[in-house]
Amino acid sequence: MCDTENLERVMELTPTPPGNNFLKKEELTKVEKCYPLELYHCKNCFHVQLGHVVDPKILYQNNYTYVSATSAYFVKHLRDYAKEMVEKFELKPGMLVADIGSNDGTCLLGFKEYEMKVIGVDPATEIAENATAHGVETVADFFSHSLALNLKEKYGVANFITSHNACAHIDKLDDVVRGVSHWLDKDGVFVLEVGYFVDVYSKLLFDTIYHEHLDFHTVGPFKKLFERTGMELISVQRINPQGGSIRVMAQKAGGKHKPDLSIEKLTNLEQELNFDKSITFAAYAQKIQELGKKLRELLHSLKKDGKSIAAYGAPTKATTLLSHFGITADSIDFILEDNPLKQGLFTPLSHIPVIPTEELYLRKPDYVLILAWNFAEPIMEMHKKFAKQGGKFIIPMPVLKII
Numbered sequence: 542m543c544d545t546e547n548l549e550r551v552m553e554l555t556p557t558p559p560g561n562n563f564l565k566k567e568e569l570t571k572v573e574k575c576y577p578l579e580l581y582h583c584k585n586c587f588h589v590q591l592g593h594v595v596d597p598k599i600l601y602q603n604n605y606t607y608v609s610a611t612s613a614y615f616v617k618h619l620r621d622y623a624k625e626m627v628e629k630f631e632l633k634p635g636m637l638v639a640d641i642g643s644n645d646g647t648c649l650l651g652f653k654e655y656e657m658k659v660i661g662v663d664p665a666t667e668i669a670e671n672a673t674a675h676g677v678e679t680v681a682d683f684f685s686h687s688l689a690l691n692l693k694e695k696y697g698v699a700n701f702i703t704s705h706n707a708c709a710h711i712d713k714l715d716d717v718v719r720g721v722s723h724w725l726d727k728d729g730v731f732v733l734e735v736g737y738f739v740d741v742y743s744k745l746l747f748d749t750i751y752h753e754h755l756d757f758h759t760v761g762p763f764k765k766l767f768e769r770t771g772m773e774l775i776s777v778q779r780i781n782p783q784g785g786s787i788r789v790m791a792q793k794a795g796g797k798h799k800p801d802l803s804i805e806k807l808t809n810l811e812q813e814l815n816f817d818k819s820i821t822f823a824a825y826a827q828k829i830q831e832l833g834k835k836l837r838e839l840l841h842s843l844k845k846d847g848k849s850i851a852a853y854g855a856p857t858k859a860t861t862l863l864s865h866f867g868i869t870a871d872s873i874d875f876i877l878e879d880n881p882l883k884q885g886l887f888t889p890l891s892h893i894p895v896i897p898t899e900e901l902y903l904r905k906p907d908y909v910l911i912l913a914w915n916f917a918e919p920i921m922e923m924h925k926k927f928a929k930q931g932g933k934f935i936i937p938m939p940v941l942k943i944i
């Protein structure tokens with residue numbers, strides 16, 4: 542992140558195709574191109590990032606099956622967010638609010654309700670066009686410093702710039718933050734939400750490591766990033782999405798908001814976890830290996846006993862988990878998934894058929910492996926009926942369990 546060459550490879554997962562490249566039946570025989578999934582640790586600022594960057598055009602512009610409105614939970618999160626930010630930063634009607642990686646415009650609609658002017662930026666052409674058609678003007682492009690020059694000229698200064706989980710996607714973060722700094726009003730605020738690597742680490746969320754996530758953020762490197770781009774942190778808040786994220790709030794250096802103690806609290810935590818040492822991540826990788834081995838052995842022995850096994854949920858991260866743990870259609874009969882865009886397709890690499898969740902009660906598998914395992918509780922709650930009918934759930938992590 543700080544542009545040094547001083548990087549050390551600290552973790553190596555099984556290479557996979559882009560996690561969202563689900564296949565049609567006729568595509569199953571073709572060779573899928575796999576890309577490395579390796580984590581590198583910066584010896585200089587202690588930032589953790591992927592070593593191999595897949596061309597964003599390959600990742601986003603063809604097969605991008607994620608639309609934020611498909612997740613009711615996330616829609617609510619974004620609506621609450623707009624309200625909270627309007628209150629906290631005293632945003633007024635008529636102000637310009639921009640969203641980097643605005644997806645279908647869900648977040649900006651929240652600000653529009655407060656009569657603010659909104660502008661989205663998102664590279665996924667079709668999604669951007671749809672958002673514009675639904676009242677959220679969206680520029681179909683990758684945000685950068687040079688794009689910010691045009692945006693400022695065309696739309697004026699931005700009072701509030703926001704970004705949700707898109708900054709974990711952006712290869713050249715320095716350039717993005719320089720663009721933000723250029724576009725922001727002198728009293729403007731930039732808020733970004735990204736997965737927090739402390740949560741990935743302490744809750745074993747290794748499956749959030751996939752090609753769209755180039756950077757695994759912690760507060761320490763952010764502090765340095767903002768300092769070298771003419772900005773400063775105001776506050777950092779830990780929040781729930783993605784199993785643990787941070788809401789990073791920043792302004793132009795010397796802006797009107799007083800930085801609070803949350804920043805130091807989190808940088809201290811990162812130090813206590815030894816995030817400055819590469820050995821920390823080697824031990825982490827070892828632990829993941831062991832969990833994978835246990836799960837594989839369990840599935841093989843169930844299969845040998847003639848049991849049918851389904852999996853639940855086919856988010857992008859399922860591709861990482863299935864591939865790294867070596868789980869394929871040999872042990873999983875099908876995956877139940879709510880997203881209609883994925884139903885009828887097959888998972889990348891592991892080639893497991895994806896079918897609608899309702900079929901759980903028609904096909905009645907003996908076991909359901911919960912791939913979105915950090916949501917195991919609500920999923921089991923939702924499907925109590927399956928358990929009542931004698932079905933069992935397998936939760937792969939953080940400790941392998943059958944319930």
Ligand SMILES: [Zn+2]
Nearest residue numbers: 542543583586
């Ligand atoms: Zn660095």
